[in-house]
Each structure stands twice: as C-alpha cells, then as structure tokens.
Amino acid sequence: MTVFMILCRVFRRERFALTESSQPSRKLESTMAIVPWKQVGEDVTLAGKFGKKLIVKQFLNPKSGKIQDYVQFAQRDWSVCLAITSDGQVLVVSEFKQGRNAVDDELPAGTAEFGESPEEVMRRELRDETGYVPELMVYLGFGWISTRSSPTRFHCFLATGCKKVGPAKLDENEDIETRLVSLEQWLEMVMNGSISEPSAVTTTIRALSHLGLKIAR
Amino acid sequence: MTVFMILCRVFRRERFALTESSQPSRKLESTMAIVPWKQVGEDVTLAGKFGKKLIVKQFLNPKSGKIQDYVQFAQRDWSVCLAITSDGQVLVVSEFKQGRNAVDDELPAGTAEFGESPEEVMRRELRDETGYVPELMVYLGFGWISTRSSPTRFHCFLATGCKKVGPAKLDENEDIETRLVSLEQWLEMVMNGSISEPSAVTTTIRALSHLGLKIAR
The missing domain is CATH 2.20.25 (N-terminal domain of TfIIb)
Structure with a gap:
C-alpha cells in the first residue's frame, strides 16, 4: 500500500467520523453491544x-x-476497477460468467497471482483485458463476497485517465469483449439492476465521491 | 489530503460531466459478440x-x-432489504459475521426456508430481526454473490413505511443489534466503504431511483 493510498483511507475515515458524530444513531433495544466472536x-x-x-x-x-x-x-482475493478513459468513458467488460450462467457486463477484474499486491493485479488485468493503462489509480478499500460465508475479499480501485497502449492480451480460455460506455450510462446500469456482479456495484458506489459525484434528490 | 489529491479532485470534477454523455457505447476491437457457453x-x-x-x-x-x-x-438464495421507517430512518443491523471475522453493519437479511418466496423470507426476517413490519415492499431484482463462482443469488427489496409492532424475535444462536440511522448517514456509509456486505450495497444503489434520489454533481 502506497503512502498515497493510506492518505486516501485516513481521509475517508475522518470524513465519516464527522458525519457520524453530528447525527448519532439510536439503538432500538437495550441490548449489550455486539462483541466479536x-x-x-x-x-x-x-x-x-x-x-x-x-x-x-x-x-x-x-x-x-x-x-x-x-x-x-x-478462494484467492481479487481486484476490480472502475476504469475511465481520458475522455470520460467507462471500460465495460462482457464475458460469460459460469456462476451466473449468462453473459455479464461488468468491470475489469482479476485474481491475484503469487506475490502480487492488489494494485499490481489490477494494473496487469486492466492492461491484459482491455489494452488500457491508467494515469492515476485510487484504492477504494475492500469488500467480501459474503461476509457470512467467505473470507475472500475483493479490492476496489478507481483508475482514471486511461489510455489505450495496445491490443488486449487474452489467453485462449478468455472470451472477453470490452466496450466504452458513458459514465452516465454505466451509473444507470448499476442503479437499474442491469449489473449483477456485486464487486462491480460496490466499486462504482465507492468511486462516486472521488469523481465529484453525490447522491441527491 | 495532499495538494496533489486536491488538484486531482478539482481536475476530475471538470472532466466527468454527466450531461455530455448520451452517446451510444462503442466496441473497442472487432471481436465476435460473446455467446453464452x-x-x-x-x-x-x-x-x-x-x-x-x-x-x-x-x-x-x-x-x-x-x-x-x-x-x-x-448455498440457498437469500433476501435483503433497505428498510426505512415511517419517519425516514434506515434499520441497520449489526452482528458478528464469520466470513469477514468482524462485527459488521448491514441490512436486515435472511436465507430462504423450504417453500418460501423471496418476499416471504424478507418479511419474516425483517419482523424477527428488528420487530418492524413494512407498509410497502418493492422488489429490486437479484444479484449473485460471485457471477463467476456461485449460482447463489440474493434478492433485493426496498421496504418503506416500516413500523415497530413488537420486540425482535432472536433465537439463541443470533446475536444481533438493530439501530436507526438517517438515510443520509447510511448512504454516506455505503459510499465511503464502511459497508462490507455487497448485497447491502447492491440493494441500496438499486433503491435510489425508487426513493426519488439520483447521482449528481
């Protein structure tokens, strides 16, 4: 984790603490606080x-x-990123997903190989799946595929200023198509339920504040 | 926050105009369309x-x-809901999650018992975990815990006008605390990465348009 990534996380924590303390939540019943098992x-x-x-x-x-x-x-942890080109388009990856048993629109993502950091995984997968490299990557923290039933995590990134540097490098087992959609269109797909992969949804919503976007009436 | 980050944020704000983006998506390479396996x-x-x-x-x-x-x-499918009280507060459930190995803030959720529909599961779990019943439930579709590695789905609901009708009914294995937080605070928790459970994040973002909310600059 770079100093830049650490600063981002500290910054987010402080902002959250301010919001939280300004409006305390209230417990419904006089239960004991939940302690870790x-x-x-x-x-x-x-x-x-x-x-x-x-x-x-x-x-x-x-x-x-x-x-x-x-x-x-x-299973091994993986990395996923909302990758945006220098002209503001989102890189959307379509491939057949064997769990869902359908062709799925999602974000560039991939599993760690031995010794790779989450950011190294993400840079390699983004380059290989799409042919693009980012100007800037921001780490958005991690989530779990199931907080109840799996210790496996996915690491979320925002990649901006992405530029094409060559063709995608797919191995023979990979059957992937990348296309560009506007950020507005991608957000609509996430909001209307067209996006099934929860790591792609989680990454998108965590990227909003970094893109100067907010949820409003 | 470093000067570099501030500059990046200001720069990005100008680059990601949501309005100029109603152009159709375009394919990057002249690949065949992806067909289902x-x-x-x-x-x-x-x-x-x-x-x-x-x-x-x-x-x-x-x-x-x-x-x-x-x-x-x-595993069996489950149901999860963003449950909002008649005075606009979100029902947030805290419990120890054995996958994450930590106490987790999330939304009321539960697994189907034999013969139950996703909505029946949700009504039962909401009542038992929190003591609340909704005035209205809206189905928001389903997602997969991993589109690659699991056929298991979670069904997303928005429950509004929730009113307390009695105490929570927890069995001895359940160690759950429910609290009320403002919708604004819950959305901030989802956006800033405080919420780890992807089914809770997915349900929240799919509920936005039903709550008259949008993503904006």
Missing part, C-alpha cells in the same frame, strides 16, 4: 480444487456460550 | 455440509472448443 481451533478443509475450498470454522458464540460450526467458501 | 453434463458435488456445497461444472468454451472445469460454491 472468537474462532476455536483451526480451519478444517472439506474439499478443494483449483485453489477453491470448502472449509469449516468453529466459533464461540459469546451470547449462548456454545460453539457453532460455520461452513465457508475460500 | 453451454454446460456439459451434470454438476459434481465435491463436498457439502449445512446446505453449502463445493461443486464442479464443466462448460464448453465456444472460442477454444475446449471443455473447462469451474469450481463453484452453492
């Missing part, structure tokens, strides 16, 4: 293939005092 | 526990002509 023992792998695993974790529920089993799905 | 044979289950499974699906890649294996994680 503790994992008991090690992960047990039920099955694994191609780096994807089904695991069982045991946690001590502090409310009941009982140990409960949770089954989770683990 | 076909699954070959049946799912093979590698392991399963508590309704969660690791499965292998084989697909024929029409570009390479080869059959490729995809490992996926399957």
Whole structure:
C-alpha cells in the first residue's frame, strides 16, 4: 500500500467520523453491544480444487456460550476497477460468467497471482483485458463476497485517465469483449439492476465521491 | 489530503460531466459478440455440509472448443432489504459475521426456508430481526454473490413505511443489534466503504431511483 493510498483511507475515515458524530444513531433495544466472536481451533478443509475450498470454522458464540460450526467458501482475493478513459468513458467488460450462467457486463477484474499486491493485479488485468493503462489509480478499500460465508475479499480501485497502449492480451480460455460506455450510462446500469456482479456495484458506489459525484434528490 | 489529491479532485470534477454523455457505447476491437457457453453434463458435488456445497461444472468454451472445469460454491438464495421507517430512518443491523471475522453493519437479511418466496423470507426476517413490519415492499431484482463462482443469488427489496409492532424475535444462536440511522448517514456509509456486505450495497444503489434520489454533481 502506497503512502498515497493510506492518505486516501485516513481521509475517508475522518470524513465519516464527522458525519457520524453530528447525527448519532439510536439503538432500538437495550441490548449489550455486539462483541466479536472468537474462532476455536483451526480451519478444517472439506474439499478443494483449483485453489477453491470448502472449509469449516468453529466459533464461540459469546451470547449462548456454545460453539457453532460455520461452513465457508475460500478462494484467492481479487481486484476490480472502475476504469475511465481520458475522455470520460467507462471500460465495460462482457464475458460469460459460469456462476451466473449468462453473459455479464461488468468491470475489469482479476485474481491475484503469487506475490502480487492488489494494485499490481489490477494494473496487469486492466492492461491484459482491455489494452488500457491508467494515469492515476485510487484504492477504494475492500469488500467480501459474503461476509457470512467467505473470507475472500475483493479490492476496489478507481483508475482514471486511461489510455489505450495496445491490443488486449487474452489467453485462449478468455472470451472477453470490452466496450466504452458513458459514465452516465454505466451509473444507470448499476442503479437499474442491469449489473449483477456485486464487486462491480460496490466499486462504482465507492468511486462516486472521488469523481465529484453525490447522491441527491 | 495532499495538494496533489486536491488538484486531482478539482481536475476530475471538470472532466466527468454527466450531461455530455448520451452517446451510444462503442466496441473497442472487432471481436465476435460473446455467446453464452453451454454446460456439459451434470454438476459434481465435491463436498457439502449445512446446505453449502463445493461443486464442479464443466462448460464448453465456444472460442477454444475446449471443455473447462469451474469450481463453484452453492448455498440457498437469500433476501435483503433497505428498510426505512415511517419517519425516514434506515434499520441497520449489526452482528458478528464469520466470513469477514468482524462485527459488521448491514441490512436486515435472511436465507430462504423450504417453500418460501423471496418476499416471504424478507418479511419474516425483517419482523424477527428488528420487530418492524413494512407498509410497502418493492422488489429490486437479484444479484449473485460471485457471477463467476456461485449460482447463489440474493434478492433485493426496498421496504418503506416500516413500523415497530413488537420486540425482535432472536433465537439463541443470533446475536444481533438493530439501530436507526438517517438515510443520509447510511448512504454516506455505503459510499465511503464502511459497508462490507455487497448485497447491502447492491440493494441500496438499486433503491435510489425508487426513493426519488439520483447521482449528481
């Protein structure tokens, strides 16, 4: 993580704290504050293939005092970016997605190879999938594919000033088409439910304030 | 925030005009349109526990002509809602999430029991987790936890005019706290990366137009 990325995160935290303290939320019931549960023992792998695993974790529920089993799905973290060209167009990637079982419009994204940082993954995937390189990348933090059922995270980036430097470099297993849509059109696709991949949706909404955009009446 | 970042933000604000962008999207390369791949044979289950499974699906890649294996994680679909009270506050649920391994702020949500429709799931979970019932529910479509690696969907709802009808009904395994935050504050939490659960983020952005909100400069 670069100093620039750290500064961005600190800045966001401070802004959030100001908003929060100006309007305190109120609890509905006089419950105890929720405390983090503790994992008991090690992960047990039920099955694994191609780096994807089904695991069982045991946690001590502090409310009941009982140990409960949770089954989770683990794979390598990935990176995803809202990439905008120097003339303000969004790079939208279409490919067949085997989970959804349909051709899907989404953002450039890819999985970490050994030893790569999230930003290195993103720069490599953006270049290979689309042929573009960014002028500036901003880290937007990470999310989980399922906060209940997976320890796997996706790292969100905003890439601006993207310029084409050559053709896409796809391997024979990749069947991808990139097209340019206006930022307005992409935001409409996210808002109206046309975009199914939650990492693309999350990345887009986190990029808004960095693009000088806000949600308004 | 550095001077560099301020300059970047000012610069970007001028570059991303939302108004000048109603042009049609354009393809970058003269590729064939992406066609849906076909699954070959049946799912093979590698392991399963508590309704969660690791499965292998084989697909024929029409570009390479080869059959490729995809490992996926399957569980029951779930429902999630942005629930707003009759005085305009969002019901935010905090609980320990075993995937993220932390206490998480998110929206009321729950998994389907046998024979329930997505809306029935949502009404039951909203009532049980928070003690509230809605005046109106709007279905916002579904998303996938991972369009690549899971056939599991989450169904998104907007629930408005919510009124408290009694205490929450939690079973002994549930350790949940509900609080009310202003809609403005919730949107800020989603935009600034404080919300990690992608189904909550997706539901929020799909609800915007139904709430008379838009993304603007």
